[in-house]
Amino acid sequence: MDFLDIVSSILLLAGVFFGLSGAVGLFRFPDFFTRIHAASVTDSIAAILIIGGLLLQTSFDLNTAKLVFILLFLLVTSPTASHALAKSARHGGLLTLAESSPQDKQESAK
Amino acid sequence: MSFILDYYNYWIVVFLMMAGFYIVISANNLVKKIVGLNIFQTSVFMLYISMGKVTGGTAPIVAEGVTQYSNPLPHVLILTAIVVGVATTAVGLALVVRIKRAYGTVEENEFDNKDDVI
Amino acid sequence: MAEFIDLVLLAMLAMLALTALRIIFLKDLFAVVMLFGIYSFLSALIFLNLDAVDVAFTEASVGAGISTVLMLVTLAMTGRKEKQSTHSSLLPLFVVLVTGAALIYGTLDMPPFGHPDNPVHQHVAPRYIEESPKEVGLPNMVTSVLASYRGFDTLGETVVVFSAVIGVLSLLGVRRKKKKDLESGLETHRVLHVVAKNIIPLVILFALYVQFHGDFGPGGGFQAGVIAAAAFILYALVLGLPKAFAVVGPRFLQWMAAAGVLLYASVGLYSMYKGGQFLDYNQLAADPIAGQHYGIIIIELGVGITVFAVMLNIFYAFGSQAERSNVQ
Amino acid sequence: MLEQHLAALPIILPLIAAPIALILGRSVLSWGFATLVSGLAFLLSWQLLSAALSEGVISYAVGGWAPPWGIELRVDAANAFVLLAVTAISTLVLVYSKHSIEKEVKATNHTLFYTAHLLCLAGLSGILITGDAFNLFVFLEISSLATYTLVSLASDRRCLTAAFRYLVMGTIGATFILIGVGLLYMKTGTLNMLDLAERIDLYDSSRTINTGLAFIMVGVSIKLALFPLHMWLPPAYTHAPSAVSAFLASTATKVAVYVMIRFIFTVFGIDHVFVDMGMGIILMVLAVVAIFKCSYMATVQSNVKTVLAYSSVAQIGYMILGLSLVSVSGLMASMIHIFNHALMKGALFMAVGAVFYRVGSVEIKDFAGLGRKMPLTMAAFTIAGLSIIGVPLTVGFVSKWYLVSAALEQDQWLVAAFVLVGSLFAVMYIGRVIEAAYFQKLPESRSSEDIKEVSWLMLVPMWVLVIANIYFGIDTSLTTEAANSASEWLFQTNNMLENKVMEGEVLEGHAIEEKAQEVSS
Amino acid sequence: MTDILAAACIAILVVMAIALARAFKAPTVYDRVLGVNMFGTKTVLFIAASGFLMGRPDFLDIAIVYALINFIGMVAVLRFFEYTSPIE
Structure with missing residues (x-):
């Protein structure tokens, strides 16, 4: 387990930790907009860390290029997708928890 | 126990086939019928691929230091079958669009009396 | 290592079966198409795990990509809600059970999953694996x-x-x-x-x-x-x-x-x-x-x-x- | 150069012609081109039949790879005979369709109609000639997709639901065949049909192979509309354009019957299918029920095309009946009926298409008084109708004669009686139409319109078929000789497979032709 | 090192299962789309990790296709929402 392996396993574990936290957030948050926040924020961090960890495994060859390309692609597309989804939800009339009137707070919180 | 381990793959594939087949027969909406058809075909592809797998073997692309390869022939057959499946889906969906425009509905029980679809 | 792959394969097949079950009972067609997208992605992932790399490639791009997009466009024109079907679902269930029983009966004599000496790898495949790099290059x-x-x-x-x-x-x-x-x-x-x-x-x-x-x-x-x-x-x-x-x-x-x-x-x-x-x-x-x-x-x-x-x-x-x- | 590639050309020609027909663009050009290509395919298949009759089996390894590894095309007397019928009907229907589709298909879709027709022809000839089980599935999909397109081209909106039902059931049938071939491949490791036959005999009692056989049989019987699985056929043939109904009724289901014959005789072997699995009884019962129920359904229909569609399902019942007798003469009766039924049903559907071209609808009451107004068309309909009934001097009589003699040979009196009662039903549903045409007056509302004979471009193919109906009814030498050698050859290959296993030594499927490498497992 | 990668693969599989559960149970339509989107991005990471675990890292092309198809699926869904009334 030389130095590179240790660093990459730390990165991997951190990435996995953020991924799991995002997933738990996705599952437990009461309202759509909080869920999308949880999903997309942790998504990008988990991607960076995990792919960073994998990058250290490769010996600077075609795989490295592919991994960097995937990382760039993910970093560009997944925030865009989340933004577009949130905008479309907003446009579609979905109310956030605070806006939805208090008495049906229980209903939207179930 | 090893008997189960050897065959669980095939049993799950059979279950998926029957799920897809059930959707095709019982779906009332034509689009859902096409989804069922796709699920049925995809699970048949899984039957082909799982018969070609060799435990410990890797993908049939020559790489140095690898002796055991999985069987490439089922992969070729399934490459063909996937594209055939998509072609049938495209024609089926085009028919659904035309049926919607001609009949005004794609729900099977709403077609007038005799020209209903199974 | 090998049993790890079996474990992952089993987990994914279980997820796949759950998705298929969920699709059967869903009435909202948009959700059906979304879950079908997941179904194709998952089956492409399983193909990847079964060493079928080209097939995973094709299934992901053709199965999950084109089919889902076409279904969404069709749904945009045909409406979202599936009506309750009038005729009973007993006959379809019976037909499906009979076919399923026939298939299970068929699997009893099947060569076990993954054994290298299955007949599939005996007759025609060895030539493809050994000679094709030399003959076709x-x-x-x-x-x-x-x-x-x-x-x-x-x-x-x-x-x-x-x-x-x-x-x-x-x-x-x-x-x-x-x-x-x-x-x-x-x-x-x-x-x-x-x-x-x-x-x-x-x-x-x-x-x-x-x-x-x-x-x-x-x-x-x-x-x-x-x-x-x-x-x-x-x-x-x-x-x-x-x-x-x-x-x-x-x-x-x-x-x-x-x-x-x-x-x-x-x-x-x-x-x-x-x-x-x-x-x-x-x-x-x-x-x-x-x-x-x-x-x-x-x-x-x-x-x-x-x-x-x-x-x-x-x-x-x-x-x-x-x-x-x-x-x- | 030609003889060497004779086996591959009938498939490649229409396959290449289809994209060219699309590029040609204008419908007149693509019609002429398609008819030319179909005529060429007919000549090639004629030469192929004579070559097959003389040389027995023609094997063509596509791509230069030896059969079990590459794909092989195997032509023998049986499939060359059916190919001859398919290409002949295709050429005549193409000549017929020039005017016929003007009234039924949108002008913008004419080029697509001819392209789809060529694709269907390529698919059907591919199914007949290929010697590889998976290649059969691919060509089956080509012909099916082209058929769904052709059926959905009509102007009547019900053709869409008919095409959708046909698509769903056809895809289920094709997927069943795919499952069956997969199960066989899993046990034997090969896809070449001859090789498959060799290795199947080793595992005679294996449950996987029996399930594979069952799935292939169910899949093929969906494709050939055997009795319980025929629901897709009547609406499809009724609401399809008349030229399409004529082409499909004469060829598509017959090719599926040939596929069943091929799987039973050259891949599984008779005693595996009929003795171990007891398929003979099932097929015979289904055939008899098909003959009775569908002939009855034909007599109660109001739309003449539905009458003919149900009569097609009944005639397929006759073919399966001949097949289920498991004797050389029974198989010969089936092969002859495949050829004869193509002639009969093609002429009938063309005549009905001509009536639709003039009158605009094909209910029985629209046929009233057409005997005088459209003499040639109705005469053609009458002669072809008599041929369906089985009146002597027509083709129908020949096939019924061989069917009954095959049944009596095994003294199955009941089966022979069923065949004759079946043609009684035929008398009823053909009689209703002829009675309307000749013995009823033209309704006043219609006498004003100019209901006159259709153009010669539609009449000539119709009458070519009618004359063929009569010619092959009298001089039965060509059809019986070809059908006889076909069934002889099929039984011979079947016995060759069986006794080869009995002698205990197992030869590599193609060792006869090449040097034997190693004796397989 | 391989057991770290194996742990990572299993963890990502768990995250995918949770995203799948969200796609199943989703009260509103957008939750379902969010579940599918999250499932897609997680499969990309899973393929990358399992590719390295199994010693065949040259299969990353499939991860790229996954990311691409996932994004195009999302855009198609958004176009779909424009046509139909999103809130049922």
């Missing part, structure tokens, strides 16, 4: 079997794709865009415009990489054609059909589809002219291995052109119908 055995040993199958398949576009065109027909039509497309999403404009060249570059990398790694004509079509579909989705028609017109696509099939068949005719059998690439050049290389590259190109033209033309036919039903 390609590291990717799947491409050499697909294009050379069973080239006639692939020609048949390209013709299947061609007959799909004939069917869709005869049913829907591509509506010419009159300039006065409203500029549809996602005008309001400035972010998507910018991102799409930057991504599309990358995707087309990746499609060409897949097309010509098919001999050495996973990839080939089908996958490349679909990815290139996906790039143009993204362009049409974000910037609207009128602009997409201006870039690649439907008329040109029909010619391209026909040209792809003819390119493939002309390789076969040329090898007949040179004295070999139909689609016999050894005749194409002095040295048989070089002949195989030429043959495979050309027919993969023919397949890529046909699949690209067909998939894009089908999307145009569906898209212009959606616009028409939306406009009037």
Whole structure:
């Protein structure tokens, strides 16, 4: 387990930790907009860390290029997708928890 | 126990086939019928691929230091079958669009009396 | 290591079975199509785990990509809610149980999963694995079997794709865009415009990489054609059909589809002219291995052109119908 | 150069012609081109039949790879005979369709119609000639997709639901065949049909192979519309354009019958299918029920095309009946009926298409008084109708004669009686139409319109079929000789497979032709 | 090192399962789309990690295709929402 392996396993574990936290957030948050926040924020961090960890495994060859390309692609597309989804939800009339009137707070919180 | 381990793959594939087949027969909406058809075909592809797998073997692309390869022939057959499946889906969906425009509905029980679809 | 793969495989198959069950009982068609997208992604992942790399590639791009997009466009025109079916679900259940029982009965004598000495790996496969790198000269055995040993199958398949576009065109027909039509497309999403404009060249570059990398790694004509079509579909989705028609017109696509099939068949005719059998690439050049290389590259190109033209033309036919039903 | 590639050309020609027909663009050009190509295919298949009759089996390894590894085309007397019928009907229907589709298919779709027709022809000839089980599935999909397109081209909106039902059931049938071939491949490791036959005999009692056989049989019987699985056929043939109904009724289901014959005789072997699995009884019962129920359904229909569609399902019942007798003469009766039924049903559907061209609808009451107004068409309908009934001097009589003699040979009196009662039903449903045409007056509302004979471009193919109906009814030498050698050859290959296993030594499927490498497991 | 990668693969599989559960149970339509989107991005990471675990890292092309198809699926869904009334 030389130095590179240790660093990459730390990165991997951190990435996995953020991924799991995002997933738990996705599952437990009461309202759509909080869920999308949880999903997309942790998504990008988990991607960076995990792919960073994998990058250290490769010996600077075609795989490295592919991994960097995937990382760039993910970093560009997944925030865009989340933004577009949130905008479309907003446009579609979905109310956030605070806006939805208090008495049906229980209903939207179930 | 090893008997189960050897065959669980095939049993799950059979279950998926029957799920897809059930959707095709019982779906009332034509689009859902096409989804069922796709699920049925995809699970048949899984039957082909799982018969070609060799435990410990890797993908049939020559790489140095690898002796055991999985069987490439089922992969070729399934490459063909996937594209055939998509072609049938495209024609089926085009028919659904035309049926919607001609009949005004794609729900099977709403077609007038005799020209209903199974 | 091996039991780890079995564990992962089992988990994914379980997820797949859950998705299929969920789809059976869902009435909201949009959710059905979304779960079908997941179903295709998951099955492509399982193919990857079963060492079927090319098949995972094709299933992901063709199964999850094109089918889901077409279903969404169809749903936009046919409505979202499935009505309760009147006739009872007893007969379908009975038919399904009988077929399922027959299949389970069939699995009792099946050779066990994954054993290297199964009959499947005995008779025909060893030659593909041992000799194809020497006879055909390609590291990717799947491409050499697909294009050379069973080239006639692939020609048949390209013709299947061609007959799909004939069917869709005869049913829907591509509506010419009159300039006065409203500029549809996602005008309001400035972010998507910018991102799409930057991504599309990358995707087309990746499609060409897949097309010509098919001999050495996973990839080939089908996958490349679909990815290139996906790039143009993204362009049409974000910037609207009128602009997409201006870039690649439907008329040109029909010619391209026909040209792809003819390119493939002309390789076969040329090898007949040179004295070999139909689609016999050894005749194409002095040295048989070089002949195989030429043959495979050309027919993969023919397949890529046909699949690209067909998939894009089908999307145009569906898209212009959606616009028409939306406009009037 | 031609003889060497004779086996591959009937498939490649229409396959290449289809994209060219699309590029040609204008419908007149693509019509002429398609008819030319179909005529060429007919000549090639004629030469192929004579070559097959003289040489026995023609094997063509596509791509230059030896059979079990590459794909092989195997042509023998049986499939060359059916190919001859398919290409002949295709050429005549193409000549017929020039005017016929003007009234039924949108002008913009004419080029697509001819392209789809060529694709269907390529698919059907591919199914007949290929020697590889998976290649059969691919060509089956080509012909099916082209058929769904052709059926959905009509102007009547019900053709869409008919095409959708046909698509769903056809895809289920094709997927069943795919499952069956997969199960066989899993046990034997090969896809070449001859090789498959060799290795199947080793595992005679294996449950996987029996399930594979069952799935292939169910899949093929969906494709050939055997009785319980025939629901897709009547609406499809009724609401399809008349030229399409004529082409499909005469060829598509017959090719599926040939596929069943091929799987039973050259892949599984008779005693595996009929003795171990007891398929003979099932097929015979289904055939008899098909003959009775569908002939009855034909007599109660109001639309003449539905009458003919149900009569097609009944005639397929006759073919399966001949097949289920498991004797050389029974198989010969089936093969002859495949050829004869193509002639009969093609002429009938063309005549009905001519009536639709003039009158605009094909209910029985629209046939009233047409005997005088459209004499040639109705005469053609009458002669072809008599041929369906089985009146002597027509083709129908020949096939019924061989069917009954095959049944009596095994003294199955009941089966022979069923065949004769079946043709009684035929008298009823053909009689109703002829009675309307000749013995009813033209309704006043219609006498004003100019109901006159259709153009010669539609009449000539109709009458070519009618004359063929009569010629092959009298001089039965060509059909019986070809059918006889076909069934002889099929039984011979079947016995060759069986006794080869009995002698204990197992030869590599193609060792006869090549040097024997190693004796397989 | 391999057991770290194996742990990462299993963890990503768990995250995918949770995303799948969200796609199943989703009260509103957008939650379902969010579940599908999250499932897609997580499969990309899973393929990358399992590719390295199994010693065949040259299969990253499939991860790229996954990311691409996932994004195009999302755009198609958004175009779909424009046509139909999103809130049922």
